[in-house]
Amino acid sequence: MxxxxxxxxxxxxxxxxxxxxxxxxxxxxxxxxxxxxxxxxxxxxxxxxxxxxxxxxxxxxxxxxxxxxxxxxxxxxxxxxxxxxxxxxxxxxxxxAVDVHRFEDLLRRARATADDRAALALYDEALDLWRGEPFSELDSPWADGVRGELERKRETAELDRDDLRLRTGAHAHVLARTGAAGGERAAAQRIEALYLDGRPA
CATH class of the missing domain: 1.10.10.10 (Winged helix-like DNA-binding domain superfamily/Winged helix DNA-binding domain)
Incomplete structure (x- = not known):
């Protein structure tokens, strides 16, 4: 392999x-x-x-x-x-066999899957492929553009996964996640996770 x-x-x-x-x-x-x-x-x-x-x-x-x-x-x-x-x-x-293409294929499958737990497993598999900054040694305007686009896709995938975690009772994972995506959507997810964890204040 x-x-x-x-x-x-x-x-x-x-x-x-x-x-x-x-x-x-x-x-x-x-x-x-x-x-x-x-x-x-x-x-x-x-x-x-x-x-x-x-x-x-x-x-x-x-x-x-x-x-x-x-x-x-x-x-x-x-x-x-x-x-x-x-x-x-x-x-x-x-x-x-190329991790970036496998990542995008797994995301497509996760988004097309009706079963939340199956979709969650696909998101986990996709995000586990990341080992750091993409193309970390490549220094060119093209690489910078591709890197930025891939980082945005990863951030969206993390937010989508957290939506599923909240729906499937895995809110503790949302609270424990480090390096969380920023923005209003991530903040709303954290508030919901705190509420589900019995900390509404």
């Missing part, structure tokens, strides 16, 4: 062992491909994702070198490869 991770540091875990995916820029290239697993990413877009407005003198050559090394590294990993396609590169893998 292979796990391709970007919800934290960029990692490849195969057969339970974490592979060394090389230096920071090489991990950046991998992350930029993982976000679009199964879809071709044009070379110019990859360069922009990895370097932003500070590309090296010969960005295409640098990109080709990193891709070549990543191909060698991923060669022994079943079901994962980087292929050249339509003026760019595509990371060939089951999208659900």
């Amino acid at each position: 292979v796990e391709l991770r970007v919800l934290g540091t960029v990692e490849v875990v195969a057969g339970g062992a974490r592979l060394d995916v090389g230096p920071a820029r090489q991990r950046d290239v991998l992350a930029a491909l993982l976000l679009d697993a199964g879809r071709a990413v044009p070379v110019d877009r990859l360069i922009d994702r990895v370097w932003g407005d500070r590309p090296p003198r010969q960005p295409r050559n640098a990109l080709y070198a990193y891709v070549s090394r990543l191909r060698g590294l991923l060669a022994p990993v079943d079901g994962v490869a980087i292929e050249r396609e339509r003026g760019g590169y595509v990371l060939v893998a089951d999208p659900l």
Whole structure:
């Protein structure tokens, strides 16, 4: 089983062992491909994702070198490869092997599930995939935008999960949660949880 991770540091875990995916820029290239697993990413877009407005003198050559090394590294990993396609590169893998795609799939399933407890389990599984700041080593305007969007999705998922916790009598989890999302919705959930906990004042 292979796990391709970007919800934290960029990692490849195969057969339970974490592979060394090389230096920071090489991990950046991998992350930029993982976000679009199964879809071709044009070379110019990859360069922009990895370097932003500070590309090296010969960005295409640098990109080709990193891709070549990543191909060698991923060669022994079943079901994962980087292929050249339509003026760019595509990371060939089951999208659900990539934690960010699995996260979004679990959220879709949770929101489509009528059974509150089943939905709660799906939210828990989705949020447990997070190991820290997404793309934590990638420094570019593109990465900043993606990071912000994913953090908003996580915050919404946490609030949705807390709605279910309140409905299913698990209000103690709402009170115990640290790093809670801010805003009026989170405050209202905390007030309801306190009321359910016998602390209406």
